[in-house]
Amino acid sequence: MKHQDEYRDPELARLQLQAIGEAVAGFDRSMTLMEVCGTHTMAIYQHGIRSLLPEKIRLISGPGCPVCVTPVGYVDQAIALARLPDTIIATFGDMVRVPGSSTSLLDEQARGANVKIVYSPLDAVTLAENNPASNVVFLGVGFETTTPTIAGAILTAEKKKLQNFYVLCSHKTMPAPMAALAGDPELKVDGYLCPAHVSAIIGANAYQPLVDAFRVPCVITGFEPLDVLQGVLMLARQVVAGKAKVETQYRRVVKPEGNRKAQKLLSRVFESCDAQWRGIGNIPDSGLRLCEPYSRFDAGRALPVELEPTVEHDGCLCGEILKGKVQPVDCPLFRNTCTPEDPVGACMVSSEGTCAAEYKYGDWGMGAGG
C-alpha cells in the first residue's frame, strides 16, 4: 500500500536494528522502555518487533488503551443508562464487551437494551436526529485523538438544537499518567515511546514538564515498524548517554505546538478535571469534562441512574498490566478463564489491549504465544 510499504522496508529495518545493537552494546544493564499508546502496543506485536530487539531492551506497555483505562464504575453507569426506557447507547465497538461489575453492554443488548456501534461521534448525533423519541447517549471514551471529534459532535448537536443527545464523559489526557508512572520506584521506566496521534494534537512541547520533573527521555514515535525501531533507537541513545529530552521521531505529523485548532475546539467544549484511571487510581488534571455552557449534554448530570456497587474481578491483573508491572502471561487468568470470547478484564477486550494483543499475536520465542 502506498505510504505504508516504505515504512516497512526490510533492509532499512535491518540497518535500524544494527544501529540499536551498536547503541546498547557497551551499556551495562537492561533498559525498560514503555509505550503509552494502544496502537503502538498493537504495532509492536503485529510486526514481531520484540523478537528483533537486543535482550537488553525491554519493551513494556503502559496505560495507552482508552477502553482499558476506563474504570469499572463507568461501564456500570453506561449499563444503567442502557436499561433506561427509550434510551439508545451509541459507542465505539470495543466498549460493548467490557465487563462491568455484573454484566456488559453486550449482555444488556441480548436482554433488549438498544446499543448501537458507531464509527464516529457524528453518527451518534445523526442517530439522535433520526430517533427524536429516544435519548441517545454517546460513550465518550478516549484520549485527545478522539475528544476533538466529540467536541465537534456536541457543537453539531447544539447547532441542530437537539434535546436528546448526551455524552457520558470519561475522556483522558496525556501526559499526566506518564508522570504518575515515572515517579514509581518499582517500575523504573528508562524512557517513553510517546503516543503519535495524541502528540499531533497536544504537541511535543507538552512533554517538557514531564522530562524536566523526572529526567525521563521521551520520543514521540509513529506507528509503522520503521517508526517504532527508530523511536527505540533514539530512546536507547538518550538512555545510554544519560540524557533526558523530548525528541520527535514522528516529524511528518507532530509539531512542537501541536494542532492549535483542535486544542481550541477542546477548550471551548471541555475543561480539565481529575480522572480515575483503572489500575492507577485518581490522577489530578488527567481528564476532561464538559464545561458549563455545554453541561446540558452531560449524561451523568441529565440522566441520573442508580449504580450497583463496583466489583473488580477477583484475580484480574488489568490494573498491574496497565502500569507495566506485570505481563499478561503473569496473570493467572490469562488464556485460562480470561479469553477474548469471555474476557474478565478490559485489557482482553479492546483490540488495543495488551492482553488481547498478547493473546492474538504472542511473541514468537518470547515464552508466550508460541
Added chain:
Amino acid sequence: MKSDIILLGHGSGGKLSHELLDDLIVPILSGIGQRDQNDAAVLTHQQGRLAFTTDSYVVDPIFFPGGSIGSLAIHGTINDLAMAAAMPIGISVGLIIEEGLAVSTLRTILEDMSAAAEKSGVRILTGDTKVVPRGKVDKIFINTSGIGVMEHDLDISGRNARVGDKILINGTIGDHGMAVMASREGLALESDIASDSAPLNSLVADLIHGVGSQLHALRDPTRGGVATTLKEIAIQSEVEITLRENSLPVGSTVAAACSILGLDPLFVANEGKLLAFIAPEAAEQALMIMRSHEFGKGAAIIGEVTSTNKGKVRLQTTIGGLRAIEMLAGEQLPRIC
C-alpha cells in the same frame, strides 16, 4: 405472480405456495424437483465415494459488491464439497423468507442462484420455501446442501499436510469480509471492494488432474480467514506452518479499509479462495495451474510447512520479526455469510 410482495400465504403449502413455485421459483431454478414436484429428488447410483455438506446463509446486507446471498449460498456449498475434493452433482435450496420481502428482490436472488449454479455446472435438485412473519427473520435466510462425488482415490485432507509442503492461495485475501463490512457500514472508500465469492470446483478439478497425489490438503479460508484456517490445519496435521507476510496477496483497498478499521486481513473472511498444501516438487506446477484459471490469476505461494512443532503457525513479518498466529478470537464480524 399477483402480489408484488411475499405474503405469509406463500409459505402455507396452499394455492399461493403453488403460485410462488410455479411462477417464480421453479422457472428460475429450473432443475428443482425435476419438474414433477415430488417430495424428494431421485439420483442415480454414483460411482465412487460421495461427499455431503450443508450450510446456512444469513449475510447482511443481502446484496453486496461482487455477489448476493443467492450466489453466496450456491458458491459456499459447492466450495465445501470442492474442499473435500468432491465434484458437486446436486444442491438443495431451503428458503426462509420474511413476510413483506419484495418479489422483485426474491427474483434477483433466485436469478443469482441460478446463474451461480449454471456457471459451476451444478444442478439445483430440490428445495423448500417457508415464509415467517415480519421481523422473525431479516429479509431472507437460505440453507443449501450439496452432494458431490469423488472420482479418484486421493486422500486429500486437513490431516495430510507434510513438512516441506508449499502453501498456495489462489488470490488476494480478505475481499469478501471487507466488501460486506464496507457495504454494511457505508464506508466511503476510494474504490469499491468486491467480494471474491466464486465456485472453486473447476479449479480443484484442474489441481487434482495436474498434480494428483502431490496435493495433500485443501481448505477454503472463510470465516476466521487465512489465519484461522491454517491454524486448524497445523493442529490437524500436527505440523508447524510458517507464513511470509511479504508474500501474502492483499488488495490495496482491502489493506486500506483494514487499516482504518483496525482489522488484520489474515483474519477476514474469503468466499472464493482456497489454501492448497502441495509437495514442494509440484508447487510451481500447481501455481501455474492456478494462475491459468479464471479464479486463480493472483495465486501465490505464501508459506510452507516448516517442522513437526505441533499445531503452531508463525508469521515472518515484512521487517523480519516473528509472531505467532492464533485462531480468530472474539471480534468476529457477524453475519458475514
